[in-house]
Amino acid sequence: MFPRPPKKFVPTPFEYHQEIEITIDSLTNLGSGVGRIDGWVVFVPFSLPGEVVKARVFRNDKNCSHADLVEILQPSPDRIEPGCPLFGECGGCQYQHLSYDKQLSWKTRQVGELMKHMAGVTFPVNDCLSSDQVWNYRSKITPHFDKPKDGDLGPIGFLAFGRRSQLIDVVQCPIAMETINRELPAIRDGLR
Structure with missing residues (x-):
């Protein structure tokens, strides 16, 4: 039942x-x-x-x-342990459980599929370029927070996976550049 x-x-x-x-x-x-x-x-x-x-x-x-x-x-042989403890809860990342080389090949494939589906164009797509820096590469993130209630700011972070209004508190983000992660605590304190 x-x-x-x-x-x-x-x-x-x-x-x-x-x-x-x-x-x-x-x-x-x-x-x-x-x-x-x-x-x-x-x-x-x-x-x-x-x-x-x-x-x-x-x-x-x-x-x-x-x-x-x-x-x-x-399990797939391409499955790896995600690099973020919030993977699966936070809606910010989609592929952390997939090996990096397979992420690149899937992204290449998806570009070709989207071109065919959206534009009706079929042509060879160049392989996605890899990077030596798999983590701490993103130079911009946009954490969200709700209006404080009774003086409490609540979580500061990203939308929860599959939710439109629930926020996940993200203290550090492994894909954000280290300079961003170093500044996040001060920004959080300033907002509180």
């Missing part, structure tokens, strides 16, 4: 919170794994191509379903 679904949940082709086993064969540009069951597309965040996963369906749309990752049954 599954939990009571939201009022607008469409129970086809999967029931609310039905657990499915699915093989992931692709990635979206937002980092979600894409798999198919009998031709039906299912998006599973934090899964990687080549993985077999157990996922829990939370939404059925007209042409696809969305599911949460429950368990990785067969």
Whole structure:
């Protein structure tokens, strides 16, 4: 028996919170794994191509379903440990669980797919250039914070993964340049 679904949940082709086993064969540009069951597309965040996963369906749309990752049954050899302790909670990064060389090849592939899909143009896409600096490369970040309530500022950081209004408190960001991370505590103190 599954939990009571939201009022607008469409129970086809999967029931609310039905657990499915699915093989992931692709990635979206937002980092979600894409798999198919009998031709039906299912998006599973934090899964990687080549993985077999157990996922829990939370939404059925007209042409696809969305599911949460429950368990990785067969991991991809390209899966790595994310470099940020907030990966999976913070919505700022999508590929930290994928090896760097595979990130580059997927980004190259996605540029080609987008050109074909959006512009109807098919041509060879140059490989993404790699960098010696995989971490601390971003020169600009935009932390968010809510209006203080009763003198308390609350979290300062980025939107939580899959949420439109919930913020995750981010004290340090491993993709931000070290100079930014050094200044973040003073900025946080100044805002509080």
